[in-house]
Amino acid sequence: MQIGSADYQTLVKRxxxxxxxxxxxLNAFWTGGLICIxxxxxxxxxxxxxxxxxDEAVAAVTVVLVLLxxxxxxxxxxxxxxxxxxxxxxxxxxxxxxxxxxxxxEFRSEGLVTGLGIKLFTIAGPVIVYGSAASFIYGVxxxxxxxLA
Amino acid sequence: MQYLxxxxxxxxxxxxxQLLIDKTNLTPARILTGYVVIxxxxxxxxxxxxxxxxxxxxxxxxxxxxxxxxxxxxxxxxxxxxxxxxxxxGFTATSAGIAAAIIFAVAAALIFxxxxx
Numbered sequence: 123m124q125i126g127s128a129d130y131q132t133l134v135k136r137x138x139x140x141x142x143x144x145x146x147x148l149n150a151f152w153t154g155g156l157i158c159i160x161x162x163x164x165x166x167x168x169x170x171x172x173x174x175x176x177d178e179a180v181a182a183v184t185v186v187l188v189l190l191x192x193x194x195x196x197x198x199x200x201x202x203x204x205x206x207x208x209x210x211x212x213x214x215x216x217x218x219x220x221x222x223x224x225x226x227x228e229f230r231s232e233g234l235v236t237g238l239g240i241k242l243f244t245i246a247g248p249v250i251v252y253g254s255a256a257s258f259i260y261g262v263x264x265x266x267x268x269x270l271a
Numbered sequence: 272m273q274y275l276x277x278x279x280x281x282x283x284x285x286x287x288x289q290l291l292i293d294k295t296n297l298t299p300a301r302i303l304t305g306y307v308v309i310x311x312x313x314x315x316x317x318x319x320x321x322x323x324x325x326x327x328x329x330x331x332x333x334x335x336x337x338x339x340x341x342x343x344x345x346x347x348x349x350x351x352x353x354x355x356x357x358x359x360x361g362f363t364a365t366s367a368g369i370a371a372a373i374i375f376a377v378a379a380a381l382i383f384x385x386x387x388x
Contacts, residue, residue: 142293143290152282154286154288155278158278158332159274159328161281162277162328162332166273177340181340182367183332184371192375192378210282212285213306214334215332215333217303219371219376223379228385238377238380246303248301249334253304253338256312257311257338257360258357260312260357261345261346261349261357262354265356265357
């Protein structure tokens with residue numbers, strides 16, 4: 123089979139793009155998986171605390187992961203790791219925290235109220251807006267079912 | 272065993288997110304938002320609860336778990352307070368995480384300086 127140099131270029135481009143996607147996906151897999159292992163260790167720890175319900179233990183894990191993410195973001199460590207891990211550090215709750223903290227760091231120079239205060243949820247805001255809107259709709263549906271039943 | 276499940280399932284959820292980044296034009300903000308809404312819908316459909324019992328932190332640490340917490344909070348609040356619960360439940364259940372993000376972000380912004388590339 124003969125292939126021209128233009129075809130060859132497109133083939134190389136396509137395969138290198140595919141192999142880049144494969145590598146990115148693998149990196150996201152193991153880095154995200156490791157963060158979840160850390161989460162599981164924390165969950166076991168908080169589940170063993172008698173005064174916490176399981177739901178509260180889940181919330182406590184979130185608080186600790188958000189703290190760790192804030193420290194890593196503040197120290198400038200999150201960005202280089204995220205560049206490598208991609209969705210592996212975006213999809214865990216640490217990615218949500220990173221979005222809030224990095225907006226805080228970035229806009230601090232524009233003032234405590236007009237910078238930090240207003241722009242803290244520049245990136246993460248939609249998560250809360252549409253997440254709570256969706257949960258409200260679910261709540262109304264539940265209430266209707268409960269009322270009719 | 273629970274650690275292996277957390278690794279495999281949490282990792283797979285992140286890998287799916289990476290495929291969305293690489294194969295579609297969705298921005299990270301849209302992907303995070305989509306994951307949370309999907310988490311609410313899956314919980315409402317009765318699918319995510321059993322998944323959490325199975326996968327543990329593999330299901331609660333990814334942002335899908337934030338949607339799960341929102342929906343679970345609403346379930347409990349509607350049970351207790353009726354229609355008012357639809358307004359209350361989501362924030363009640365996620366209040367610790369949201370407050371932590373705000374408090375630690377403000378603290379970090381006051382302590383650290385932004386790193387320049």
